[in-house]
Amino acid sequence: MSINKESYAYGASKSSIREIAAWGAARKAEIGADKVFDFSLGNPNVPAPMAVRSSIERALDLSPVELHGYTPAAGLPVARKAVADSLNRRFHTSYSPADLYLTCGAAAALSITFNAIVERGAGQEVCVVAPYFPEYKVFIENAGARCVEVMADADTFQIDVAAMAQAINERTVAVLVNSPNNPVGSVYSRQNLEELAAVLREKSREFGHPVYLISDEPYREIAYAGVEVPWVPSIYDATIVCYSYSKSLSLPGERIGWVLVPNTNPDHDDLVFAVAGAGRKLGFVCAPALFQRVLVDCVDEPTDIAAYERNRKALTDGLSELGYEYVEPQGAFYLWVKALEPDENAFFERARSLELLPVPSDSFGCHGWVRVGYCVSFDTIVGSMPAWRKLKESYGA
Amino acid sequence: MSINKESYAYGASKSSIREIAAWGAARKAEIGADKVFDFSLGNPNVPAPMAVRSSIERALDLSPVELHGYTPAAGLPVARKAVADSLNRRFHTSYSPADLYLTCGAAAALSITFNAIVERGAGQEVCVVAPYFPEYKVFIENAGARCVEVMADADTFQIDVAAMAQAINERTVAVLVNSPNNPVGSVYSRQNLEELAAVLREKSREFGHPVYLISDEPYREIAYAGVEVPWVPSIYDATIVCYSYSKSLSLPGERIGWVLVPNTNPDHDDLVFAVAGAGRKLGFVCAPALFQRVLVDCVDEPTDIAAYERNRKALTDGLSELGYEYVEPQGAFYLWVKALEPDENAFFERARSLELLPVPSDSFGCHGWVRVGYCVSFDTIVGSMPAWRKLKESYGA
Structure with a gap:
């Protein structure tokens, strides 16, 4: 056997x-x-x-060959443009479709991201804020890194930045944050993220390579009482964002999300290639085509x-x-x-x-x-x- | 960086x-x-x-929560049953839904299968029949094995069984076949597959572990002039089948297919777990839910x-x-x-x-x-x- x-x-x-x-x-x-x-x-x-249903019905009027055919590996340009435009409107950024790689949901986005950055067998580490979604560890370890758990602040459940500073070392390739948070429901404040960014900048200088910040944001749209969910790439340049429509559009079974390598990331061009290559080698040919089209219509649905x-x-x-x-x-x-x-x-x-x-x-x-x-x-x-x-x-x- | x-x-x-x-x-x-x-x-x-469109339209009458929700990782039981029943009707087998793991297409099925069987760092090998679909090598190497190319017979483009016998050694975990074949268009005859199976049985005995036969069959339904496309698990027990509806239902962009661990495979129970675990660790949460339902209606569409x-x-x-x-x-x-x-x-x-x-x-x-x-x-x-x-x-x- x-x-x-x-x-x-x-x-x-x-x-x-x-x-x-x-x-x-x-x-x-x-x-x-x-x-x-x-x-x-x-x-x-x-x-x-309801707009999702209308969008699917409209898509069915396309020729089946066009509708159900392979899309480019990174996704239909029109779908990536819809997402980029939406982000640009909301966060005053200037992303282009080329910064986005559509995926089969956030799990795929994370798995692809870790496989894009981690060099297997090099003893690298990714820090996560505990408590955390258990599959993070599975994806990190599968990419060949060690998952280092850093407990959140015991009172506020914000990132314990001092503890994170202690955990980061020359083997750390990335820190993963998830806000709004699963399982705690906390949202990291701008100040908390700025303090983290300061540490990451310092550590990146110290170790001579960027410590990436991976922001897993499937719950971005679900925040209460006007709490701000800061746009992480505006706080720290070397950020990669992973997103899913599983929660915001209630489409968890359809597997549609994306990886964004912001144009402000200093390693942008290399990361874009590495993300595409990781998607390819893991067997993700493209995100489901019909739901790529749904994004065109529904990306801004509340x-x-x-x-x-x-x-x-x-x-x-x-x-x-x-x-x-x-x-x-x-x-x-x-x-x-x-x-x-x-x-x-x-x-x-x-x-x-x-x-x-x-x-x-x-x-x-x-x-x-x-x-x-x-x-x-x-x-x-x-x-x-x-x-x-x-x-x-x-x-x- | x-x-x-x-x-x-x-x-x-x-x-x-x-x-x-x-x-x-x-x-x-x-x-x-x-x-x-x-x-x-x-x-x-x-x-x-046309049945695909009708099936999607019918599915849209389900509650969106039921339609678009997470499915079990291996797929909706009703969809797996539809596939198993169809195989049983066509090939006189007795597969159950538990033998099937629905995937985001054949690329995912192959990537998952290699990750289910290959032990990274153990110097293992997977033999492919050249010429071959180039992504095979990508998936095999990503799982941690070496891709060994064995040229097809230069005249018939059937499997060169003697050359395959020479290529298989104690490090060989699997042989991958693809019939009807991309890129050549050949279909391996029953006799050719039986000769291969005899070699695989002999090598499995010799090396004390099964050499799996992975049958990648996205073109199964596309065969001309009544040529037989033999059901590989009926010829060799330790077979795993990878399938996709990309070609048979013209749905390449929608990413829907499966891995079958036939109930006749001697390592069935372990392989079923390993396939599920490989899917999990690579970030495949489930196959797209809407197209799982399409299979229920369309699995036997000509x-x-x-x-x-x-x-x-x-x-x-x-x-x-x-x-x-x-x-x-x-x-x-x-x-x-x-x-x-x-x-x-x-x-x-x-x-x-x-x-x-x-x-x-x-x-x-x-x-x-x-x-x-x-x-x-x-x-x-x-x-x-x-x-x-x-x-x-x-x-x-």
């Missing part, structure tokens, strides 16, 4: 988030969908905007924040009243709730016995918390409250 | 096929689309069946062979009359034509000066030929004949 051990392990272990979701689906089939409160997945319950805002309020009001501690979410659609005992897995099991399915924090690289995804129906949130109460009471509160 | 050198090289060099196509597109814009005869790409000119057959006849009749030598194509939509001088690139340049764009054979790992893709309009073929005549005459014939 010749099997790649790492691939086998990744396939056999699965993602614990998907395991919980699968358990939830089976449990719903068993006792009824309204009796199980599954907060595990980041699968938006908000429907894609995200239905109101639905998430309503869920957020119901969930935080409810848990707050019951005496749970949590991090006030500024963005994304996750609530980071303190487990009622130090062992988040024991807490999760007790929650599960009451049909509540959050995700224990060890999946995200830390202990003592659970992630509650509120990209679910409003009814799920309201309906779950008696179970959250029982859970609290079971701890004698 | 920290850039992965291999990714940079792949991005900077591009695929020569795509370079030629890009040149052709620019040239068409310059002198008129009807004056340039671009035979470079494998982008089907036959439209997707491919419009008649259009390719008509093209094939016009092209072979025309070139034959002009005195060109070529391999009689039994399948796929490529004609393998002998260059009129030993240097295929010099021949290509002379062809290009007459606005004819085949692909020189060095792109496929051998010399002295060009590939003429006839997945173009009938008019392109007819219109190109005066240029083919001039090309022939320029060599003094």
Whole structure:
């Protein structure tokens, strides 16, 4: 037998988030969908905007050969132009279609980016801010680098810049940030990012090569109460942005997103080639053609924040009243709730016995918390409250 | 600067096929689309069946949350069942949905398969039959193995089984075959595959591990004049099949295909995990959800062979009359034509000066030929004949 051990392990272990979701689906089939409160997945319950359907219907009037044919590897020029124009309008930049490489979603964008920069076998490192989306580590390690976890500030869940400065060394090729953040729901402030940028500039000088900042932004459009989500390339030049329409347009299954190498990145031309080459060698021929066309029409469609805002309020009001501690979410659609005992897995099991399915924090690289995804129906949130109460009471509160 | 050198090289060099196509597109814009005869790409000119459009329209009546949401990593059970049932009907097999892993096309299927079996740094090898699709080498090397080219039989372009037996050694993890073949258009006979299987069984015994047979079959449905395209897993147990709907349903831009680990493969259970894990670590979250649903409706849609057959006849009749030598194509939509001088690139340049764009054979790992893709309009073929005549005459014939 010749099997790649790492691939086998990744396939056999699965993602614990998907395991919980699968358990939830089976449990719903068993006792009824309204009796199980599954907060595990980041699968938006908000429907894609009507404009997506109209755009698909319009695209179907093209000749099938034109519509479904191969696109250039980086994507249809018209789709990349739509994205570039939108970014330029919003962030006062001057990006061109050539700066963009359309991908099969953010996972592909990240995998491609790491494979574009990491030199395998060179002992390189990528720093991530913990708690963090667990697949980051999978993609980083697969590209041949070590994933270095740097805990966020324990109070604010902003980047702990001092800790990051300590973690960065001559082997560090990149720092990965994700704001609005999964799993915590924090949004990094301009000041926080500027402090990080100052450190990255200093370290880049010190080590004689740029430490890239990779900004993973699938939740950019989901920010509450007017909080600013700063445009990272305007703060630090050597930035690469990874984006997905999974959350903003509620299209997670369709796999459409992009890598942006901003024209202000000092290694722009080399990175553009390296991104294209990484996409090629991993087997990404092009992003799905029909959804590239959807971008042309829908790139500026507003995200239905109101639905998430309503869920957020119901969930935080409810848990707050019951005496749970949590991090006030500024963005994304996750609530980071303190487990009622130090062992988040024991807490999760007790929650599960009451049909509540959050995700224990060890999946995200830390202990003592659970992630509650509120990209679910409003009814799920309201309906779950008696179970959250029982859970609290079971701890004698 | 920290850039992965291999990714940079792949991005900077591009695929020569795509370079030629890009040149052709620019040239068409310059002198008129009807004056340039671009035979470079494998982008089907036959439209997707009407059933694809109907299927998409029907899918749009689902709730957008259900339609566009994440699917399981291996694909919607209903889509995998449709594929398994279709295979079982056609090949008298007993595959289940669990044997299938839906992918973003055949490139993804191949990349995932190599990453599932190759142990990086172990000096492993994968044998391919040359001439061959150049991206095979990219995917094999990216997974960490060496790509060993074994020339096809010089007369029949069947697998040279004796040469293959010589090439296989204790480091060989797999042999990759592609029938109907790109770029030659040959179809491997049952006898040829049985002889290969006998060698693989013998070598597997000798080296104490299975030498997998990877069968890349995007052209399976495109075979002419009743030629048999044998079902490879029925001939050799340790087979993995990679498939794409790019050619059979004319959906190359939509990226939909699959990996099948047949239930008869002795390492089935381990391979299923390793395929899933490889897909995960490369960043393939799931195949595009909408086109997974299209498979449910369209998996048995007949491919419009008649259009390719008509093209094939016009092209072979025309070139034959002009005195060109070529391999009689039994399948796929490529004609393998002998260059009129030993240097295929010099021949290509002379062809290009007459606005004819085949692909020189060095792109496929051998010399002295060009590939003429006839997945173009009938008019392109007819219109190109005066240029083919001039090309022939320029060599003094």
